[in-house]
Amino acid sequence: MAMPWNPKSSARFTEAPEMKVRPFIVAFALAAACTDPAPVAYHGLPEDLIHPKGRQVLPDTIIYHPVHVDNKGGILPWYSTNLGESYDHVLNLVWNFWKNMEVDSNGMQYYMNHQVWDPSHDKRGLGGDQIMMAMSSWDLYYNYTGDESLIENMKYMAGYYLAHSLSPPDAEWPNLPYPYNMNVESGIYDGDMIIGKGYLQPDKAGSFGYELVHLYKKTGDEKYLEAAVNIANTLAAKVQPGDNDNSPWPFRVHAETGEVGVLVDQAEY
Numbered sequence: 001m002a003m004p005w006n007p008k009s010s011a012r013f014t015e016a017p018e019m020k021v022r023p024f025i026v027a028f029a030l031a032a033a034c035t036d037p038a039p040v041a042y043h044g045l046p047e048d049l050i051h052p053k054g055r056q057v058l059p060d061t062i063i064y065h066p067v068h069v070d071n072k073g074g075i076l077p078w079y080s081t082n083l084g085e086s087y088d089h090v091l092n093l094v095w096n097f098w099k100n101m102e103v104d105s106n107g108m109q110y111y112m113n114h115q116v117w118d119p120s121h122d123k124r125g126l127g128g129d130q131i132m133m134a135m136s137s138w139d140l141y142y143n144y145t146g147d148e149s150l151i152e153n154m155k156y157m158a159g160y161y162l163a164h165s166l167s168p169p170d171a172e173w174p175n176l177p178y179p180y181n182m183n184v185e186s187g188i189y190d191g192d193m194i195i196g197k198g199y200l201q202p203d204k205a206g207s208f209g210y211e212l213v214h215l216y217k218k219t220g221d222e223k224y225l226e227a228a229v230n231i232a233n234t235l236a237a238k239v240q241p242g243d244n245d246n247s248p249w250p251f252r253v254h255a256e257t258g259e260v261g262v263l264v265d266q267a268e269y
Contacts, residue, residue, distance in 0.1 A: 050083055052076055095141060098134070099153060106185045112160060113185055125181040125193065129204045131161050135211040142218070154215055161208070162227055165189035167200060167255035173238065175230035176205040176255060192252055195261045202238070202249040205231050 054071025061067060065078040077086030101110045101117065110117065111134070115127035127133075135154050142150040164187060165177040178200045180193040191197035209231035216224040235249065242248035252261030 051081060052083065055081060091141060091144070095138075095147075095150070099149065104185060106187050108160070108185075108187055109156075112157070113181065113187075123184065125184040126179065126189065128179040128193070128201055129207050131157050132204065132207040132211050135215065139211065139214050139218070151215075151218060155219065155221075158212060158215055158224060161189070162223075171255045172258035173200065173202070173234060173253055173255040175227075175234055176200050176202065177208050177231075178255070179204050192261070195252055198254050198256055199252050199261055200255050201252055202235060203251070206235055209235075 052070040052074075055076060056069050056071075058067040058069060062075075068076040068078055070076055077083060077090070079086040079089045098111065104110045104113045104121075106113065111130070113125065114122050115124050115130055116122040135157060138150040138154050141147075142154075161177060167174055167176050167178065169175060178189045178191055180191050181187070181189050182191045182197050192199035192201065209228040212224040212228040212231075216222065216228065239248045240246070250260040253259065254261075
């Protein structure tokens, strides 16, 4: 039986027997370890990566904008002739769309209830790994911008999801998040979009745990680490040998009973 891992426990190691080493060898090794490596000269990105040559504007459009191409026919960003500025602009557009998205009828941010934004309110609930992918994106974007509001958004998503999605501690598959809100605007995540209430997806739980570790590293808040360890302990206890035809974990499983969702005539039940 796998023992739960405790991140705060200290391991004890048996000391190796004393070894006799010639002093000059030790001095040489210490000198080598303390010597700074030669600095690597950085000359910036090649000019053609920042300002591509031969920009042309074609009569075709992609959604709202004319198609821009370089002299080899590769598609270029429409926003600026400077690719770095275009990259920055598009990332900022995505983040601003997300953080300014409307509040839903239950008082939650729209993206906590729905997987598709639609002015008339799409009726489907959350995407299976929607929260995890958003946290991953904002973690990387924070590294790029240093914008503290990204951390606050990650804390908001993680905190609410932890409080309203986890399987019971005494379940067959405990302390894992359900991926879907069966009653879309209930604010409760309690099942799977395809096969129903009580089912969860272990791989999505693993993704959430991974992002919680990143959030812990950025905030120092141990509740994120503890939740990640709980997820890891459940997955470690349930892992089975896998091969070309058998996954180490089921794709969908009932958290309370351990019943696995199976394919019948290409549909899951």
